[in-house]
Amino acid sequence: MSTHSHDHDHATEGSELDEMTLRVKALESLLVEKGYVDPAALDALIDTYETKVGPRNGAQVVARAWADPAYGERLRQDATAAIAELGFSGRQGEHMVALENTPEQHNMVVCTLCSCYPWPVLGLPPVWYKAPAYRSRAVIDPRGVLAEFGVTLGPDQAVRVWDSTSEVRYLVIPMRPAGTEGWSEERLQHLVTRDSMIGTGLALSPDEVSA
Amino acid sequence: MNGAQDLGGMMGFGPVNPEPDEPVFHAEWERRVLAATLAMGALGEWSIDTSRFARESLPPAQYLTSSYYQIWLAGLERLIRWQELVSADELASGHSQGPGRPTARPPLAPERVASALAAGSPTERPAPAPARFKPGDRVMTRTINPTGHTRLPRYLRHHLGEIIAVHGAHVFPDSSAAGKGEDPQWLYTAKFAASELWGPDADHRDSVTADLWEPYLERA
Numbered sequence: 001m002s003t004h005s006h007d008h009d010h011a012t013e014g015s016e017l018d019e020m021t022l023r024v025k026a027l028e029s030l031l032v033e034k035g036y037v038d039p040a041a042l043d044a045l046i047d048t049y050e051t052k053v054g055p056r057n058g059a060q061v062v063a064r065a066w067a068d069p070a071y072g073e074r075l076r077q078d079a080t081a082a083i084a085e086l087g088f089s090g091r092q093g094e095h096m097v098a099l100e101n102t103p104e105q106h107n108m109v110v111c112t113l114c115s116c117y118p119w120p121v122l123g124l125p126p127v128w129y130k131a132p133a134y135r136s137r138a139v140i141d142p143r144g145v146l147a148e149f150g151v152t153l154g155p156d157q158a159v160r161v162w163d164s165t166s167e168v169r170y171l172v173i174p175m176r177p178a179g180t181e182g183w184s185e186e187r188l189q190h191l192v193t194r195d196s197m198i199g200t201g202l203a204l205s206p207d208e209v210s211a
Numbered sequence: 212m213n214g215a216q217d218l219g220g221m222m223g224f225g226p227v228n229p230e231p232d233e234p235v236f237h238a239e240w241e242r243r244v245l246a247a248t249l250a251m252g253a254l255g256e257w258s259i260d261t262s263r264f265a266r267e268s269l270p271p272a273q274y275l276t277s278s279y280y281q282i283w284l285a286g287l288e289r290l291i292r293w294q295e296l297v298s299a300d301e302l303a304s305g306h307s308q309g310p311g312r313p314t315a316r317p318p319l320a321p322e323r324v325a326s327a328l329a330a331g332s333p334t335e336r337p338a339p340a341p342a343r344f345k346p347g348d349r350v351m352t353r354t355i356n357p358t359g360h361t362r363l364p365r366y367l368r369h370h371l372g373e374i375i376a377v378h379g380a381h382v383f384p385d386s387s388a389a390g391k392g393e394d395p396q397w398l399y400t401a402k403f404a405a406s407e408l409w410g411p412d413a414d415h416r417d418s419v420t421a422d423l424w425e426p427y428l429e430r431a
Contacts, residue, residue, distance in 0.1 A: 026305030
């Protein structure tokens with residue numbers, strides 16, 4: 001909105017970002033003036049999702065499941081409780097289900113209706129996960145989407161797409177790569193990518209990590 | 212509602228476009244929109260279902276040409292107007308004309324952020340009646356076209372599926388978004404053959420699941 005540019009001469013006149021910046025600043029200051037929000041609480045929320053919560057949490061869950069069969073069993077029985085054992089719980093992860101990939105079945109998660117995503121273990125979703133291309137195609141053309149992500153499926157692998165339509169949140173447990181026998185949990189975590197826990201990727205092979 | 216949010220099976224959006232090493236946020240205003248949405252939600256003035264309805268009932272052309280945080284911002288602006296937390300003049304001008312009104316819950320204090328996020332908002336509730344279905348049961352999704360919020364996507368209506376999990380009774384979004392209370396209903400995961408949904412061109416090995424509340428289902 002170029003009408004505002006006279007007092008924001010550093011900004012690019014008429015750019016979409018500039019308009020959004022002004023609009024959001026106006027809204028936030030209004031909500032603060034009305035007494036509905038405390039800016040320090042907003043800072044704390046941002047800091048949480050920008051620096052504290054992210055896919056390294058999920059990688060800990062996956063590595064534990066690979067390394068500790070008893071933990072894997074607890075994850076199958078009650079994923080919410082098993083994930084909470086590692087300290088991850090709460091908003092957008094209140095009702096967790098773990099989906100184990102097998103040579104017979106590859107699992108992939110989408111939210112066709114909005115952007116449901118397991119925040120405590122993966123953080124905030126990437127833009128593509130929330131965008132129309134993925135949300136529209138994941139259910140009707142999952143193999144095409146997987147090919148675009150460079151995922152090669154086994155010859156006998158079925159694809160099951162989980163549409164997150166409720167408050168249940170899904171974490172894919174990718175198959176443990178070959179050649180990782182005896183690895184520590186910490187070392188295994190480095191093989192676990194965000195996309196492998198959405199199902200649009202596979203865990204990295206030992207070669208890919210050292211490369 | 213049959214809005215632009217109900218994207219499953221639509222075509223023409225092109226390839227998925229992952230950004231290498233994507234940052235959590237792409238602009239400072241995105242940070243503030245996320246945080247303001249969460250903090251305003253903490254006031255208890257609306258449910259997550261109502262907030263989803265505020266976004267999905269945006270005009271389809273606007274929804275499809277907005278980034279996700281633009282959709283969240285537009286949704287938040289609608290919610291604070293619907294609840295009369297701000298006046299139309301205040302929203303338009305960005306300036307308060309008086310103190311806010313009392314809210315269902317107090318404003319989120321910085322020291323409460325961590326505990327509020329850790330607690331979350333579980334949606335499981337005591338069951339109002341025994342579950343109608345169990346794993347292995349064949350079900351048919353209903354043909355419904357509600358003008359309000361629903362979590363039964365169009366591409367899953369009037370299709371044969373199989374119950375594969377029972378999750379207990381949960382807040383029913385269709386009622387919750389309409390301001391009719393939590394109205395807990397049994398929640399199931401149902402599995403549908405890809406060929407049932409998309410026809411003979413679908414890979415016969417593949418399937419789609421969704422989490423569906425009992426009112427969406429009939430016995431097949």
